[in-house]
Amino acid sequence: MVKEDPKILAGKLQPWLARLRTGRPLVHCITNYVTVNDVANLLLACGASPVMADAEEEAAEMAALAGALLINLGTLNSRTVRSMHLAAASANKKGIPIVLDPVGVGATSFRTSTAQALLREHHIALIRGNISEIKALALPLTDQGMGGTKGVDAQESDLADGVQGRIQIARKLARSTSKNSSGNGTIVVISGAQDVLAGADGPAFVCSNGCAVMQTMTGSGCMLSALLAANAAVAYTAEDNKEDNLRHAALAGLAAMGICGERANTLIEQQQAGNASFRSHLIDSMYRLTRLEDEVKVEVAQD
Amino acid sequence: MVKEDPKILAGKLQPWLARLRTGRPLVHCITNYVTVNDVANLLLACGASPVMADAEEEAAEMAALAGALLINLGTLNSRTVRSMHLAAASANKKGIPIVLDPVGVGATSFRTSTAQALLREHHIALIRGNISEIKALALPLTDQGMGGTKGVDAQESDLADGVQGRIQIARKLARSTSKNSSGNGTIVVISGAQDVLAGADGPAFVCSNGCAVMQTMTGSGCMLSALLAANAAVAYTAEDNKEDNLRHAALAGLAAMGICGERANTLIEQQQAGNASFRSHLIDSMYRLTRLEDEVKVEVAQD
Amino acid sequence: MVKEDPKILAGKLQPWLARLRTGRPLVHCITNYVTVNDVANLLLACGASPVMADAEEEAAEMAALAGALLINLGTLNSRTVRSMHLAAASANKKGIPIVLDPVGVGATSFRTSTAQALLREHHIALIRGNISEIKALALPLTDQGMGGTKGVDAQESDLADGVQGRIQIARKLARSTSKNSSGNGTIVVISGAQDVLAGADGPAFVCSNGCAVMQTMTGSGCMLSALLAANAAVAYTAEDNKEDNLRHAALAGLAAMGICGERANTLIEQQQAGNASFRSHLIDSMYRLTRLEDEVKVEVAQD
Numbered sequence: 045m046v047k048e049d050p051k052i053l054a055g056k057l058q059p060w061l062a063r064l065r066t067g068r069p070l071v072h073c074i075t076n077y078v079t080v081n082d083v084a085n086l087l088l089a090c091g092a093s094p095v096m097a098d099a100e101e102e103a104a105e106m107a108a109l110a111g112a113l114l115i116n117l118g119t120l121n122s123r124t125v126r127s128m129h130l131a132a133a134s135a136n137k138k139g140i141p142i143v144l145d146p147v148g149v150g151a152t153s154f155r156t157s158t159a160q161a162l163l164r165e166h167h168i169a170l171i172r173g174n175i176s177e178i179k180a181l182a183l184p185l186t187d188q189g190m191g192g193t194k195g196v197d198a199q200e201s202d203l204a205d206g207v208q209g210r211i212q213i214a215r216k217l218a219r220s221t222s223k224n225s226s227g228n229g230t231i232v233v234i235s236g237a238q239d240v241l242a243g244a245d246g247p248a249f250v251c252s253n254g255c256a257v258m259q260t261m262t263g264s265g266c267m268l269s270a271l272l273a274a275n276a277a278v279a280y281t282a283e284d285n286k287e288d289n290l291r292h293a294a295l296a297g298l299a300a301m302g303i304c305g306e307r308a309n310t311l312i313e314q315q316q317a318g319n320a321s322f323r324s325h326l327i328d329s330m331y332r333l334t335r336l337e338d339e340v341k342v343e344v345a346q347d
Numbered sequence: 348m349v350k351e352d353p354k355i356l357a358g359k360l361q362p363w364l365a366r367l368r369t370g371r372p373l374v375h376c377i378t379n380y381v382t383v384n385d386v387a388n389l390l391l392a393c394g395a396s397p398v399m400a401d402a403e404e405e406a407a408e409m410a411a412l413a414g415a416l417l418i419n420l421g422t423l424n425s426r427t428v429r430s431m432h433l434a435a436a437s438a439n440k441k442g443i444p445i446v447l448d449p450v451g452v453g454a455t456s457f458r459t460s461t462a463q464a465l466l467r468e469h470h471i472a473l474i475r476g477n478i479s480e481i482k483a484l485a486l487p488l489t490d491q492g493m494g495g496t497k498g499v500d501a502q503e504s505d506l507a508d509g510v511q512g513r514i515q516i517a518r519k520l521a522r523s524t525s526k527n528s529s530g531n532g533t534i535v536v537i538s539g540a541q542d543v544l545a546g547a548d549g550p551a552f553v554c555s556n557g558c559a560v561m562q563t564m565t566g567s568g569c570m571l572s573a574l575l576a577a578n579a580a581v582a583y584t585a586e587d588n589k590e591d592n593l594r595h596a597a598l599a600g601l602a603a604m605g606i607c608g609e610r611a612n613t614l615i616e617q618q619q620a621g622n623a624s625f626r627s628h629l630i631d632s633m634y635r636l637t638r639l640e641d642e643v644k645v646e647v648a649q650d
Numbered sequence: 651m652v653k654e655d656p657k658i659l660a661g662k663l664q665p666w667l668a669r670l671r672t673g674r675p676l677v678h679c680i681t682n683y684v685t686v687n688d689v690a691n692l693l694l695a696c697g698a699s700p701v702m703a704d705a706e707e708e709a710a711e712m713a714a715l716a717g718a719l720l721i722n723l724g725t726l727n728s729r730t731v732r733s734m735h736l737a738a739a740s741a742n743k744k745g746i747p748i749v750l751d752p753v754g755v756g757a758t759s760f761r762t763s764t765a766q767a768l769l770r771e772h773h774i775a776l777i778r779g780n781i782s783e784i785k786a787l788a789l790p791l792t793d794q795g796m797g798g799t800k801g802v803d804a805q806e807s808d809l810a811d812g813v814q815g816r817i818q819i820a821r822k823l824a825r826s827t828s829k830n831s832s833g834n835g836t837i838v839v840i841s842g843a844q845d846v847l848a849g850a851d852g853p854a855f856v857c858s859n860g861c862a863v864m865q866t867m868t869g870s871g872c873m874l875s876a877l878l879a880a881n882a883a884v885a886y887t888a889e890d891n892k893e894d895n896l897r898h899a900a901l902a903g904l905a906a907m908g909i910c911g912e913r914a915n916t917l918i919e920q921q922q923a924g925n926a927s928f929r930s931h932l933i934d935s936m937y938r939l940t941r942l943e944d945e946v947k948v949e950v951a952q953d
Contacts, residue, residue: 077380077683078690078702084381084565089622093500094565095451096381099424102455109454121705121729123424148701151715152708197699260937262690262700318937319695320930324623331563331621380683387684387868392925396803397868398754399684402727405758412757426727627926634866634924 054337057296060275061336065091069111069277072135073270074098074128076118076147079263082323083116086267089330090300092274103127104134111277112169113140114270115162117155118147125158132166136224141169141276141290145269149173150180167224169276169286170294171217172233172269174198175210182217197259198236207250210234211345214242228287231294235268239298240345243287249295252341253302255309261319264305264326271297271330295342303339304329357640360599363578364639368394372414372580375438376573377401377431379421379450382566385626386419389570392633393603395577406430407437414580415472416443417573418465420458421450428461435469439527444472444579444593448572452476453483470527472579472589473597474520475536475572477501478513485520500562501539510553513537514648517545531590534597538571542601543648546590552598555644556605558612564622567608567629574600574633598645606642607632660943663902666881667942671697675717675883678741679876680704680734682724682753685869688929689722692873695936696906698880709733710740717883718775719746720876721768723761724753731764738772742830747775747882747896751875755779756786773830775882775892776900777823778839778875780804781816788823803865804842813856816840817951820848834893837900841874845904846951849893855901858947859908861915867925870911870932877903877936901948909945910935 070093075083080096087094097106100123107113113135115128135142146159159181162168171178176198205213214232221230229244237256242248258264272294279293280286308325312318373396378386383399390397400409403426410416416438418431438445449462462484465471474481479501508516517535524533532547540559545551561567575597582596583589611628615621676699681689686702693700703712706729713719719741721734741748752765765787768774777784782804811819820838827836835850843862848854864870878900885899886892914931918924 076702078686080381081384081565081687085623085626088563088565095454096379096422097451097455098422099457101425101457105455105457119702119704122707148703151701152703152711154705154707154711260694262687262694312934316938317930318934320691320933320937323691324620324627324930327623328615328621331623332619383684384687384868388926388929391866391868398757399682399725400754400758401725402760404728404760408758408760627923627930630926631918631924634926635922 051337053342054340056292057299057340058336060278060293060296061300061333063278064274067278067281068093069274070095070109071112071114071270071273071277072097072107072110072131073114073116074103074124074131075114075116075266078118079266082263082327083266083270085327086330087270087274089327090271090274098124098127100127100130103131107131107134107140108138110140112273113142114145114273115142116145116147116266116269117149117158118266120155120158128162129165132162136166139280141280142166143170143172143269143273143276144168145266146171146173146177146181149177156180163221167222168230169228169280169290170231170233170272172235172272174265175202175205175234175236178213178217178232178234182213182220207238207240207345210240211242211248214240215244218242218244226286231287231290233272233294233298235265241291241295241298243291246288246291248345250343250345251295251298251302253299254305257309257312257319257322258305261323263323268301271301296336299336299340299342300330300333303336304333354640356645357643359595360602360639360643363581363596363599364603364636366581367577370581370584371396372577373398373412374415374417374573374576374580375400375410375413375434376417376419377406377427377434378417378419378569381421382569385566385630386569386573388630389633390573390577392630393574393577401427401430403430403433406434410434410437410443411441413443415576416445417448417576418445419448419450419569419572420452420461421569423458423461431465432468435465439469442583444583445469446473446475446572446576446579447471448569449474449476449480449484452480459483466524470525471533472531472593473534473536473575475538475575477568478505478508478537478539481516481520481535481537485516485523510541510543510648513543514545514551517543518547521545521547529589534590534593536575536597536601538568544594544598544601546594549591549594551648553646553648554598554601554605556602557608560612560615560622560625561608564626566626571604574604599639602639602643602645603633603636606639607636657943659948660946662898663905663946664942666884666899666902667906667939669884670880673884673887674699675880676701676715677718677720677876677879677883678703678713678716678737679720679722680709680730680737681720681722681872684724685872688869688933689872689876691933692936693876693880695933696877696880704730704733706733706736709737713737713740713746714744716746718879719748720751720879721748722751722753722872722875723755723764724872726761726764734768735771738768742772745886747886748772749776749778749875749879749882750774751872752777752779752783752787755783762786769827773828774836775834775886775896776837776839776878778841778878780871781808781811781840781842784819784823784838784840788819788826813844813846813951816846817848817854820846821850824848824850832892837893837896839878839900839904841871847897847901847904849897852894852897854951856949856951857901857904857908859905860911863915863918863925863928864911867929869929874907877907902942905942905946905948906936906939909942910939912945
């Protein structure tokens with residue numbers, strides 16, 4: 045892996061954070077009811093404007109108003125799955141980027157088949173999941189190893205692939221998805237202690253920001269996906285290469301979320317607090333975040 | 348606008364706060380899943396008792412047990428819209444006041460037509476929305492200006508009407524709604540940097556309590572509507588003029604919420620915190636609020 | 651009531667707390683959307699792993715993966731009630747313990763009949779409710795006193811039964827429920843200022859840990875039920891008498907939750923904070939809780 049000067053990379057990422065605050069993109073979220081409040085407050089904290097709407101009667105209309113569409117499978121049901129498809133078709137038609145968070149895919153066949161249908165029928169700009177979820181989508185069942193997702197958490201055994209292995213799995217999934225009419229492919233983010241980010245080709249990145257407490261709070265993954273949706277909204281606004289823009293905008297999002305996690309972790313250690321206070325500090329940190337430089341831990345990966 | 352001595356006005360408002368704490372009204376909420384937890388905790392903080400129930404099988408029965416019914420359109424769907432009508436009919440039949448929060452009305456036709464049907468078929472004691480939402484209900488489409496609601500936030504262009512303009516819009520909406528069998532009309536609250544409160548006739552009020560951070564936290568509007576529903580419960584308990592009681596009880600609610608926002612804002616500035624901590628401080632401030640005097644910023648408006 | 655040496659009892663309870671942290675049981679929750687986020691974070695704080703899934707398409711499959719199933723009626727509807735039955739049947743088939751939280755039972759006939767059907771058709775390992783909810787399930791309508799549940803809160807009049815009266819009601823309900831194929835009966839917990847815990851026979855316990863603020867925050871009951879589900883998961887893992895294990899594991903849960911409430915209460919008094927901060931401190935306290943001894947207030951009840 046090539047060490048790039050963090051200041052140079054941070055310099056490339058910084059503007060995407062600022063664009064959120066000035067652009068205030070509207071993010072239409074069809075998301076789970078467990079972490080939806082955190083998702084809304086995180087979006088507001090980063091400068092975006094959230095709207096939650098999952099009725100079939102309005103999903104397409106609301107998606108068409110938005111800068112990005114977030115589809116999170118956390119508490120899917122047959123009604124909201126229909127709304128996801130209606131919203132996704134509407135977003136695709138207008139060139140609005142879609143972020144998919146395949147929560148718990150691999151744990152039940154309903155989740156897996158829903159995610160597969162969304163990927164087959166729509167262009168998805170970015171997919172973010174843990175290693176077990178991404179494996180369930182990237183690999184045939186026989187190659188997924190010891191047994192899929194444990195509820196909504198990654199299996200320990202799936203973590204053994206290493207960064208290089210995870211980048212290959214991300215690329216494999218990205219290559220299996222459809223491009224949009226402008227030729228933009230899908231960016232895949234596998235989050236974990238070290239997040240990896242890769243498309244079908246082009247540079248892949250590794251982000252080491254973050255902290256272990258994020259795994260003991262519900263919603264860290266959901267909030268990250270929402271932030272990446274806001275990033276996608278501003279990345280797709282630019283006229284030039286949208287896939288390449290999104291790669292950098294999403295990397296900025298990964299670093300920003302990780303840095304906020306680190307700051308929140310420092311606070312709960314000082315206060316001898318726990319996962320509930322961590323959540324507040326994490327969102328507060330995003331609210332106060334003005335620059336990424338100096339704290340960014342990002343590398344370009346060689347594969 | 349006439350400056351009334353804040354202490355005299357506060358003296359009129361103060362008792363409504365105390366009545367919440369002693370009356371502990373049960374507020375039946377059919378509300379969105381984004382901010383429902385905040386709504387419940389805010390109601391508990393002000394002394395009320397929340398119950399959330401949106402199944403068609405029990406909506407009418409639960410509403411009949413309550414002191415007030417809150418209908419919030421935030422994440423409506425066809426099933427919950429049916430429950431809203433069942434609950435509203437039940438509440439009307441028993442003289443239980445209904446508060447409507449038309450979240451996102453104007454953004455999609457489903458939201459607008461649902462709110463219009465609720466207003467047409469039931470007596471609504473109080474409507475609270477931002478200026479874009481209230482305009483979408485008060486004005487014919489051709490007069491709504493540059494384009495309706497941006498998701499669930501007010502359009503910048505709609506804020507240009509000024510306090511006097513907003514009072515006229517509130518009165519226009521209040522005049523278009525049906526009175527109940529006792530002749531009580533609807534009170535309309537348009538919240539913003541300066542909240543306005545007006546019925547079809549009678550005095551209109553302006554409340555300037557509050558702070559800008561409230562716009563960067565999800566749920567400030569939803570919580571305010573819930574508080575106004577609790578206020579409506581105690582206002583409708585009194586034997587005398589219910590509409591006039593509600594005007595003052597609701598004004599007490601507006602001032603109380605704004606004061607709590609100001610106190611929460613002071614705390615997050617001290618702590619260099621953000622919108623997540625603001626939410627906790629806001630609810631905590633309501634929990635601790637015992638008097639409104641000295642901090643109330645309320646005026647009678649002349650139109 | 652016999653005073654048992656708190657240190658000896660605490661010594662029996664302590665291991666169940668440790669087993670949560672090492673066992674990390676997966677708890678499948680079909681629960682209400684009001685407090686679901688708190689339920690998830692409390693489960694993570696105690697060491698368990700939550701998964702929320704309420705679609706008919708996956709309820710049975712998800713329950714079969716879990717260590718325990720939590721069914722909470724808070725915001726039930728006809729769709730989720732079907733999922734509750736599918737999940738419960740699946741859990742029973744695999745010997746996975748089910749915890750039922752009959753929120754608001756007694757307030758509407760839909761809630762009461764749903765809880766009765768769940769109890770009739772499935773073996774429930776543990777039921778936790780307030781006194782009004784448990785009375786609504788344990789007693790014929792004519793014996794329930796002045797009028798059932800007030801929304802989701804206990805009726806004042808129902809609190810007059812005293813600890814002995816409540817133990818008899820808990821035993822009555824436990825005796826009316828079906829045993830599982832291994833002969834394990836149901837444990838009933840009635841929470842309040844003094845929690846009581848009893849099965850059809852065997853020792854009954856009283857736990858006096860806790861604080862009054864818990865009644866002014868939404869979700870304290872829901873979180874307790876979730877914790878008891880995690881306790882049930884580890885209690886049913888052991889090979890020996892599952893009902894007896896669960897009695898002690900659940901008592902450990904009651905004490906742990908109460909102790910965390912006391913610690914949170916100390917913090918909000920210091921900070922002059924309210925019910926919102928209390929929630930964070932409660933979950934944080936669970937996150938940091940390593941031992942129960944010295945603070946446990948538990949007694950064996952004589953009946």
